[in-house]
Amino acid sequence: MNKISNQRAWWLVVPVVVLVAFNALIPLMTVVNYSVQETFGNNLFFWHGVGWFEQVLTSERFHASLLRQLAFTGMILIIEVPLGIAVALCMPRKGPWVSVCLVLMALPLLIPWNVVGAMWNIFALPDIGLLGRMINGLGIDYNFTQQPVAAWSTTVLMDVWHWTSLVVLLTYAGLCSIPDAYYQAARIDGASSWSVFRYIQLPKLKRVLTIAILLRFMDSFMIYTEPFVLTGGGPGNTTTFLSIDLVKIALGQFDLGPAAAMSLIYFLMVLLVCWVFYTAMMRNEEQ
Amino acid sequence: MKFQKLLITTLYILFLLLPIYWLVSMSFKTTNEILGVFSLWPIEFTLDNYRKIFTDPTWYNGYINSLIYVVINTVISVSVALPAAYAFSRYRFLGDKHLFFWLLTNRMAPPAVFALPFFQLYSATGLFDTHIAVALAHCLFNIPLAVWILEGFMSGVPKELDETAYLDGYSFWRFFIRIFIPTIAAGIGVAMFFCFMYSWVELLLAKTLTSVEAKPIAATMTRTASTAGYELGLLAAAGTLTIIPGAFVIYFVRNYIAKGFALGRV
Numbered sequence: 001m002n003k004i005s006n007q008r009a010w011w012l013v014v015p016v017v018v019l020v021a022f023n024a025l026i027p028l029m030t031v032v033n034y035s036v037q038e039t040f041g042n043n044l045f046f047w048h049g050v051g052w053f054e055q056v057l058t059s060e061r062f063h064a065s066l067l068r069q070l071a072f073t074g075m076i077l078i079i080e081v082p083l084g085i086a087v088a089l090c091m092p093r094k095g096p097w098v099s100v101c102l103v104l105m106a107l108p109l110l111i112p113w114n115v116v117g118a119m120w121n122i123f124a125l126p127d128i129g130l131l132g133r134m135i136n137g138l139g140i141d142y143n144f145t146q147q148p149v150a151a152w153s154t155t156v157l158m159d160v161w162h163w164t165s166l167v168v169l170l171t172y173a174g175l176c177s178i179p180d181a182y183y184q185a186a187r188i189d190g191a192s193s194w195s196v197f198r199y200i201q202l203p204k205l206k207r208v209l210t211i212a213i214l215l216r217f218m219d220s221f222m223i224y225t226e227p228f229v230l231t232g233g234g235p236g237n238t239t240t241f242l243s244i245d246l247v248k249i250a251l252g253q254f255d256l257g258p259a260a261a262m263s264l265i266y267f268l269m270v271l272l273v274c275w276v277f278y279t280a281m282m283r284n285e286e287q
Numbered sequence: 288m289k290f291q292k293l294l295i296t297t298l299y300i301l302f303l304l305l306p307i308y309w310l311v312s313m314s315f316k317t318t319n320e321i322l323g324v325f326s327l328w329p330i331e332f333t334l335d336n337y338r339k340i341f342t343d344p345t346w347y348n349g350y351i352n353s354l355i356y357v358v359i360n361t362v363i364s365v366s367v368a369l370p371a372a373y374a375f376s377r378y379r380f381l382g383d384k385h386l387f388f389w390l391l392t393n394r395m396a397p398p399a400v401f402a403l404p405f406f407q408l409y410s411a412t413g414l415f416d417t418h419i420a421v422a423l424a425h426c427l428f429n430i431p432l433a434v435w436i437l438e439g440f441m442s443g444v445p446k447e448l449d450e451t452a453y454l455d456g457y458s459f460w461r462f463f464i465r466i467f468i469p470t471i472a473a474g475i476g477v478a479m480f481f482c483f484m485y486s487w488v489e490l491l492l493a494k495t496l497t498s499v500e501a502k503p504i505a506a507t508m509t510r511t512a513s514t515a516g517y518e519l520g521l522l523a524a525a526g527t528l529t530i531i532p533g534a535f536v537i538y539f540v541r542n543y544i545a546k547g548f549a550l551g552r553v
Binding site for chain 1: 291292293295296299300302303304305306307309310313321322325327363367368370371373374375377378379380381383386388390391392393394395396397398399400401402403404405407408423424426427430431434484487488489490491495504505508509519522523526529530532533534536537538541542
């Protein structure tokens with residue numbers, strides 16, 4: 001659509017800018033402020049330069065949680081995106097079952113995150129949980145509160161349970177928008193269902209899949225509540241992701257400087273990835 | 288082929304429902320049964336857990352508090368996002384693209400980054416522990432999302448609609464309220480659904496910004512879990528009740544849900 005150039009349109013945006021700026025800029029400035037200062041209590045602050053940034057960037061603790069975070073985000077993307085596409089392809093297109101499927105699938109998305117954690121906690125506990133009992137019944141020794149591998153797989157499984165539906169719903173919306181004519185043409189050409197997927201559905205899904213990956217990347221990169229309630233970051237530090245670590249430093253130990261420096265590094269990383277995705281998406285749209 | 292598809296869909300839905308079933312079934316059990324016997328369904332069926340929640344003010348006030356700030360947040364987010372989304376979808380203006388991306392960056396900001404400064408900001412402005420504080424804080428990620436969704440829906444409405452209305456002598460606000468808003472009612476529904484959803488499920492900021500007066504149900508739950516030992520039945524009942532508003536809202540928007548998740552941009 002051709003847009004008209006109109007500077008007065010700014011007036012329509014002003015309320016949004018004011019509200020978001022109040023919430024975003026003031027806290028962000030506070031963080032920047034802390035990140036370059038040292039304090040000995042009593043509200044006395046001293047200039048500390050980039051010391052905190054150096055400290056965070058070279059600390060092993062930060063490296064470890066960043067690595068865990070990357071591994072976690074990578075794992076859930078590898079599982080959730082193909083699984084989501086597969087389920088969306090299997091869903092009925094028409095009929096009364098469509099809304100039933102949609103409502104049931106959207107259900108996990110609307111459960112408060114700490115309830116998700118608590119629910120999986122009681123579901124996976126080896127003594128009273130259904131999942132824990134089942135796995136132990138198969139002869140596998142499983143206790144996610146003590147074994148790092150079990151804790152990891154439970155956290156990943158929980159996230160798959162919680163968020164795959166988002167990928168399903170997005171992909172489903174994309175699939176519904178493909179006109180029937182495309183499929184008819186494919187049928188005339190005698191295309192196999194794989195080539196229909198590869199050459200018709202996948203290209204048409206590019207846009208919604210970008211949104212899905214983008215949303216899943218940002219949300220999994222800032223995951224806090226669910227693993228915190230499920231495992232508390234343990235056993236040991238094995239499921240301490242970036243946000244959990246940050247909250248421990250900021251609100252637990254009250255180390256303002258390092259916490260602020262870490263916040264900024266963290267935020268910039270998310271921003272960078274999202275900017276790359278966003279630019280790619282916008283360029284696609286213009287073509 | 289048909290059978291295979293049905294099987295995969297059914298298995299996936301079963302996988303989604305199993306943990307929920309376990310939570311609901313646990314909410315009808317007594318603490319003794321939960322810890323003592325392993326049973327697939329409640330043997331000594333009890334409603335005590337629910338009775339406790341509906342009679343104890345610290346519990347049911349949690350629900351009321353959560354619903355109050357979620358509703359305030361949804362109303363604020365959508366009403367300020369409407370004109371902004373219109374501006375983004377119809378006009379070019381200085382810095383519009385940068386502004387749009389800046390708004391989106393706030394959706395990307397990890398709440399953990401903002402927890403501490405938010406606490407200080409809202410303490411300094413005297414809003415700490417009020418519903419409005421949580422509602423405003425949640426605007427950080429809900430306004431960008433609402434703008435993004437509404438912009439998608441508005442771009443789908445042909446510009447001729449606006450032009451005809453202006454030719455007919457409608458003023459901007461009269462056109463906007465009388466004609467444009469009814470046209471994109473579906474989009475507004477979807478945007479409200481998303482604002483409701485993200486505000487309802489968020490805990491970190493809501494917990495940081497409240498102590499007594501506006502304490503959300505989710506925070507009541509975590510505090511009970513940590514202080515009163517393991518009252519699992521009670522916890523399960525509270526958890527089950529938090530699913531209900533979400534399920535209720537999904538039911539109403541079920542026909543728009545697929546489109547809304549694609550942010551109106553399929």
